[in-house]
Amino acid sequence: MSPATGSKHAICLTADNATIAPLLALQAAAAAFEPEASMAAQAYAPHITLAIYERIELPALQDAFAAMAEGAAPLRLRFARIRHFGDGSPVVWAAPGADADLAALHEAVHRSIDPARCHPHYRPGAWIPHCTLATGIAAHRMREAQAALEASLQPFDVLFDTADCLTFPPVQIIERRCLATAGAGR
Numbered sequence: 001m002s003p004a005t006g007s008k009h010a011i012c013l014t015a016d017n018a019t020i021a022p023l024l025a026l027q028a029a030a031a032a033f034e035p036e037a038s039m040a041a042q043a044y045a046p047h048i049t050l051a052i053y054e055r056i057e058l059p060a061l062q063d064a065f066a067a068m069a070e071g072a073a074p075l076r077l078r079f080a081r082i083r084h085f086g087d088g089s090p091v092v093w094a095a096p097g098a099d100a101d102l103a104a105l106h107e108a109v110h111r112s113i114d115p116a117r118c119h120p121h122y123r124p125g126a127w128i129p130h131c132t133l134a135t136g137i138a139a140h141r142m143r144e145a146q147a148a149l150e151a152s153l154q155p156f157d158v159l160f161d162t163a164d165c166l167t168f169p170p171v172q173i174i175e176r177r178c179l180a181t182a183g184a185g186r
Contacts, residue, residue, distance in 0.1 A: 033145035
């Protein structure tokens with residue numbers, strides 16, 4: 001597969017199981033504050049992006065993906081907060097609690113590819129782990145959207161059990177790996 005001109009590449013953790021129901025419900029609720037449902041339009045599972053590259057050779061990306069995924073166990077992450085990036089950003093997201101294993105997977109990607117090649121927001125020291133709920137909320141509606149989502153939020157866990165190497169937009173999976181079952185109950 002050759003990516004379209006202007007496409008980007010990413011390495012993401014995804015959840016391919018019933019634990020995503022609360023994230024899907026939050027995405028649907030967030031969509032009420034958008035002109036169009038941005039996450040539904042992507043047709044891609046709830047995910048946490050570890051790295052984004054605008055220019056990278058596919059073999060280097062796939063090698064980094066393989067190194068990160070090799071022996072990685074599924075991660076059970078707890079979500080208890082709704083956030084947005086501020087500064088007029090149209091993105092609202094669910095914040096996972098701090099997790100050493102998630103941080104280690106992020107670090108593994110950046111051991112394989114020079115962090116300077118990664119989008120600045122996904123580099124070590126700048127990366128904010130998040131699961132996007134909506135990408136098209138107008139600035140004047142962000143406070144209302146965040147308050148509504150927080151009011152309905154009950155803390156929940158999601159099991160991230162797969163990892164993807166992909167290109168976007170649109171999302172096209174280059175390679176997907178099921179994470180090792182050891183530690184799945186963690």
